[in-house]
Amino acid sequence: MIKHINEAVEYLQNKGFETPEIGIILGTGLGKLINEVEILAEVSYNHIPNFPTATVEFHKGKLIYGRIAGKKVIVMQGRFHLYEGYTLQDVTYPVRVMEKLGITTLLVSNAAGAINLNFKKGELMLIDDHINLQGSSPLAFNGVEKLGERFTDMSAPYNKHINATFKAIAKTNNIKLHEGVYASVVGPQLETRAEYKMLKIMGADAVGMSTVPEIIVANHLKLKAAAISVLTDECDPDNLKPVNISEIIEMASKAEPNMITLFKELIKTL
Ligand code: HPA
Numbered sequence: 001m002i003k004h005i006n007e008a009v010e011y012l013q014n015k016g017f018e019t020p021e022i023g024i025i026l027g028t029g030l031g032k033l034i035n036e037v038e039i040l041a042e043v044s045y046n047h048i049p050n051f052p053t054a055t056v057e058f059h060k061g062k063l064i065y066g067r068i069a070g071k072k073v074i075v076m077q078g079r080f081h082l083y084e085g086y087t088l089q090d091v092t093y094p095v096r097v098m099e100k101l102g103i104t105t106l107l108v109s110n111a112a113g114a115i116n117l118n119f120k121k122g123e124l125m126l127i128d129d130h131i132n133l134q135g136s137s138p139l140a141f142n143g144v145e146k147l148g149e150r151f152t153d154m155s156a157p158y159n160k161h162i163n164a165t166f167k168a169i170a171k172t173n174n175i176k177l178h179e180g181v182y183a184s185v186v187g188p189q190l191e192t193r194a195e196y197k198m199l200k201i202m203g204a205d206a207v208g209m210s211t212v213p214e215i216i217v218a219n220h221l222k223l224k225a226a227a228i229s230v231l232t233d234e235c236d237p238d239n240l241k242p243v244n245i246s247e248i249i250e251m252a253s254k255a256e257p258n259m260i261t262l263f264k265e266l267i268k269t270l
Contacts, residue, residue, distance in 0.1 A: 001089070001096075002146060004050040009100045011049050016041035017065040020074040022270060023098040023223075024263065025214060027110035029252030030230060031077050033260050037066040045078070048097075052080055052090035063094070069268040074098050081209055083188035088138035092217040096147065099221045105162070105270060106218040109259055111252040112182060112208035112229035113191070113243075115199050119178050119206070121234050122255045124262070126166050127158055127227040130212050131183040131204055138213045139220055148220040157219050162226040162266065169265040175258045180205025182229055184212035193237040206231060228262060230255040 026033055045061040046053040053061070061078035076098075080091045095106065112125070119125060144150050163179075170177035183204035185191065191199070191207065199207050206229045218225035232251040233243045 005096050005100050007049040008097045015043050017101055020072045020101050020103050022073045023103040023106045024073055024075045025079050025108045026077055029111055029249040030109045030256055032256055036264055037068055039066040041065040052086050071267050082134055082186050088136055088213050091213045092138040095214050095217045105224045108211050108214055108227035110208045110211045110229050111232045111248055112206040113233045113235040114231040115207055115235050116205035117236055119231055121231050121251050123176050123231050124258055125178040125180050125206050125229040126163055127182045128179045129181045132212045133183055133185050138217050152220045157215050159224040159226050165266055165269050166262055169262055173261055183207045193240050196235040196237040230259055
């Protein structure tokens, strides 16, 4: 894996991806942060050596290098999901490449269902902690100790200082920002009523199909990490309405401007 990472890093450095400080992963329906980036270089995923690009969707995926508020950022427009048939090592490979390029902070966004019924669709949730329900770990492979500590500490996976700053920014800008626990499932099917009930009993406030693998690897690499969920549907097991993915994407883009404000203002402080 180290050889593969180095090949991708060398390719990207030759394309002008120099000295990035912050990595950003944009979730489903949340691509417009790109409009805030002064773009210096961009590359399609399918041109980057060893990037996982097995699905049609990911021929559209791009890695973008540029500046937001003067800070050098790498933005992943489109991420990899376990439900597309990738492994957890594939899903998190770009995080390892971004770290090798030099990022010290990773910011992640996603679309998620609200398990906590005090949280409404269209609102945002700052992830304070998570529950990994994807059935395995992106660190469960032979040789992981060559890239970082195998028994990675997860006592504070989301950076406390960044989260405090996010909350202050939300307050200043009148943005409702909940805080809670995100549970990651494999998907791609949505949850049954019984599963939503289980997630609530477990202590989850939101559920989605991403983010946790990338955050685990960010902690493996000792990056400062933070993540925000855009709540796209309300998961009330006693009153469950059918949802469809286009509604989820539509709701994500409605809440997107607030997420962009939070990310942009946070980056100014880093
Ligand atoms: N469940 C899982 N993933 C999701 C959901 C959901 O309800 N909403 C958006 N992503």
